[in-house]
Amino acid sequence: MTLHPFDDATALEPAGDNTWLGRTSAAYANMVGPFGGVTAAQALSAVLRHPQRLGEPVALTVNFAAALEDGPFEVVAHPARTNRSTQHWTLEIRQQGQPVLTGTAFTALRRETWAATEHALPDAPPPAQVALPVGAKRVEWVNRYEMRFVEGAFPSQWDGKDHGVSRTRLWLRDAPPRPLDFASLTALADVFYPRIWRRRALLVPIGTVSMTVYFHADAAQLRQAGTGYLLGQAQAQAFQGGYFDQTAQLWTEGGTLLATTHQVVYYKE
Amino acid sequence: MTLHPFDDATALEPAGDNTWLGRTSAAYANMVGPFGGVTAAQALSAVLRHPQRLGEPVALTVNFAAALEDGPFEVVAHPARTNRSTQHWTLEIRQQGQPVLTGTAFTALRRETWAATEHALPDAPPPAQVALPVGAKRVEWVNRYEMRFVEGAFPSQWDGKDHGVSRTRLWLRDAPPRPLDFASLTALADVFYPRIWRRRALLVPIGTVSMTVYFHADAAQLRQAGTGYLLGQAQAQAFQGGYFDQTAQLWTEGGTLLATTHQVVYYKE
Numbered sequence: 001m002t003l004h005p006f007d008d009a010t011a012l013e014p015a016g017d018n019t020w021l022g023r024t025s026a027a028y029a030n031m032v033g034p035f036g037g038v039t040a041a042q043a044l045s046a047v048l049r050h051p052q053r054l055g056e057p058v059a060l061t062v063n064f065a066a067a068l069e070d071g072p073f074e075v076v077a078h079p080a081r082t083n084r085s086t087q088h089w090t091l092e093i094r095q096q097g098q099p100v101l102t103g104t105a106f107t108a109l110r111r112e113t114w115a116a117t118e119h120a121l122p123d124a125p126p127p128a129q130v131a132l133p134v135g136a137k138r139v140e141w142v143n144r145y146e147m148r149f150v151e152g153a154f155p156s157q158w159d160g161k162d163h164g165v166s167r168t169r170l171w172l173r174d175a176p177p178r179p180l181d182f183a184s185l186t187a188l189a190d191v192f193y194p195r196i197w198r199r200r201a202l203l204v205p206i207g208t209v210s211m212t213v214y215f216h217a218d219a220a221q222l223r224q225a226g227t228g229y230l231l232g233q234a235q236a237q238a239f240q241g242g243y244f245d246q247t248a249q250l251w252t253e254g255g256t257l258l259a260t261t262h263q264v265v266y267y268k269e
Numbered sequence: 270m271t272l273h274p275f276d277d278a279t280a281l282e283p284a285g286d287n288t289w290l291g292r293t294s295a296a297y298a299n300m301v302g303p304f305g306g307v308t309a310a311q312a313l314s315a316v317l318r319h320p321q322r323l324g325e326p327v328a329l330t331v332n333f334a335a336a337l338e339d340g341p342f343e344v345v346a347h348p349a350r351t352n353r354s355t356q357h358w359t360l361e362i363r364q365q366g367q368p369v370l371t372g373t374a375f376t377a378l379r380r381e382t383w384a385a386t387e388h389a390l391p392d393a394p395p396p397a398q399v400a401l402p403v404g405a406k407r408v409e410w411v412n413r414y415e416m417r418f419v420e421g422a423f424p425s426q427w428d429g430k431d432h433g434v435s436r437t438r439l440w441l442r443d444a445p446p447r448p449l450d451f452a453s454l455t456a457l458a459d460v461f462y463p464r465i466w467r468r469r470a471l472l473v474p475i476g477t478v479s480m481t482v483y484f485h486a487d488a489a490q491l492r493q494a495g496t497g498y499l500l501g502q503a504q505a506q507a508f509q510g511g512y513f514d515q516t517a518q519l520w521t522e523g524g525t526l527l528a529t530t531h532q533v534v535y536y537k538e
Contacts, residue, residue, distance in 0.1 A: 058478070058479075058512050058533060059332070059478065059479040059533045061373060061479070063357050063373050063375055065349065065350040065352075065357040066350060066352065080334065080361075080368045080371050081334035081335060081367065081368050081369075081371070083334075083335065086478065086535075088332050088334040088368070088371050090371055092349075098350065099349045099357070100350075102349050102350070102357050102359055102373050104330060104332050104371050104372065104373060104479070106332055106478050106479050106533070108512070108535075110510035110511055110512070111510060111537075112510070113508070113509075113510060113511050113536065114469070114508065114538045115507075115508050115509045115510065116468070116508045116509075117506075117507050117509075118434070118468070118504070118505050118506055118508070119506035119507065162385070165387070166387055199385070199387070209327070209328065209355065209375050209377075210327075210328040210330070210481075210483075212330060212481045212531060214512075214514045214531070216506075216507040216509040216510075216512070216514070217509065218510055235387070236387050237386075237387055237388035237485075237518065237526060237529045238384075238385070238388065238485040238529065239382070239383065239384050239385045239387070240382075240384045240385075240386075240486065240526075241379035241380060241381070241382060241384065241486075241487055242379050242380045242382050243377070243379070243483075243485070245483045245485070245529050247516060247529070247531075257506060257507040257509075260506050260507065260514050260516070260531075262483070262516075262529075262531050264328045264375070266355075266377075267382065268382070269382050269383045
């Protein structure tokens with residue numbers, strides 16, 4: 001049986017206390033180095049594999065400190081503080097002994113509580129009625145996701161005009177389909193193409209510097225989501241002084257908000 | 270001349286490489302321990318005082334790993350990676366040798382670029398037309414802020430009904446007024462009372478576990494904001510399995526989006 005490319009990409013080998021070895025995956029190659037969503041998933045993967053892990057991921061923040069070089073890396077996941085039902089982690093990915101990613105994670109034993117999705121699933125035609133984009137993909141990792149744009153598709157004309165809005169909505173899932181889990185949801189939280197490209201229709205240099213994911217679903221809800229489509233929505237709130245933010249949501253087709261996520265991105269213009 | 274209570278609260282003494290000593294402030298006391306916004310500001314304060322700091326804060330994430338005890342603490346701010354115009358920091362606050370806060374920060378030299386506030390200042394009557402809340406404050410730190418609620422004020426009736434929405438809008442500033450800077454803006458990003466109290470009008474136990482602030486303004490824009498009011502808006506997107514999120518914005522009266530911020534909060538119900 002062949003491994004799904006995402007499982008292959010996020011595989012880690014134990015390498016001592018709190019430490020694992022991984023390597024970048026050609027299947028998720030970006031313009032330079034790997035797709036950041038998979039790098040974030042690799043960092044979380046060390047927490048998920050840790051023998052002392054308590055509970056499930058609730059929050060993850062990763063900071064992209066330097067471009068990863070293609071090849072091997074070391075992941076360190078350190079349980080900095082373990083409480084009765086919660087645990088705080090510090091994360092680092094290193095290459096040649098230097099940090100290329102820093103981060104923190106929070107895991108917890110979840111309990112049944114009163115619950116509500118306040119940010120409701122936006123109106124969208126069902127996935128089967130939304131066409132796949134045509135044309136060659138510019139970078140390899142984009143081929144690892146099925147993306148059906150409902151609004152704010154990747155620009156086909158780079159006219160450089162201010163389009164006034166940066167919102168994108170799309171149905172998305174792994175390609176080929178793969179049952180959802182915390183690692184793949186982390187990567188899915190980073191699939192949105194840069195909001196400045198959407199707003200300005202201008203292909204300027206960009207790079208995510210920090211990304212946070214809040215997991216609202218537990219493992220059982222992710223299993224239930226299975227290989228179904230997620231509706232993803234992303235929008236910037238401000239562009240200023242070389243950095244813009246992105247706030248995004250990922251719902252199941254049934255309207256459960258699985259994750260909310262934010263990032264801040266460098267841009268040059 | 271008397272120090273403003275916020276400057277007194279965020280004062281730190283150098284204590285060796287990357288390390289400072291601080292103490293909790295009675296002026297910002299919460300129900301148990303200190304107001305988390307000031308704790309976050311104290312962590313950032315170590316970065317701001319660091320002799321090797323490059324640039325200004327762009328992103329900050331802090332995780333509240335354990336309740337702070339009233340008294341002294343140690344802050345460690347470590348420049349994990351310094352690039353040409355950006356710098357990645359790891360943060361820790363310790364008491365009795367144990368981490369009570371973990372975090373990361375990102376600082377950068379900002380450049381003039383094309384800029385836009387996409388999330389516009391919501392409609393609100395000017396601050397002078399919005400009444401101050403009446404009645405005694407339940408915790409001391411609330412007295413350190415002037416809060417004029419436009420929408421979603423602190424509930425006066427705890428009826429336990431589902432009010433269907435968790436949004437709050439308010440004019441706010443330090444009390445007494447104090448010129449805005451990165452540290453005080455960090456604390457202001459945490460002034461919103463818990464969204465579940467708003468949504469359910471139910472005073473359930475809560476605690477912020479992780480908070481992220483993206484700074485869209487540079488030091489010059491903060492100086493320009495001075496002692497003016499900020500419009501703050503906060504809303505939850507999901508409540509699930511003992512945790513809810515909050516997404517929030519802080520604008521100047523003139524409509525500049527100074528910061529966007531997110532947090533994930535434990536609740537028991």
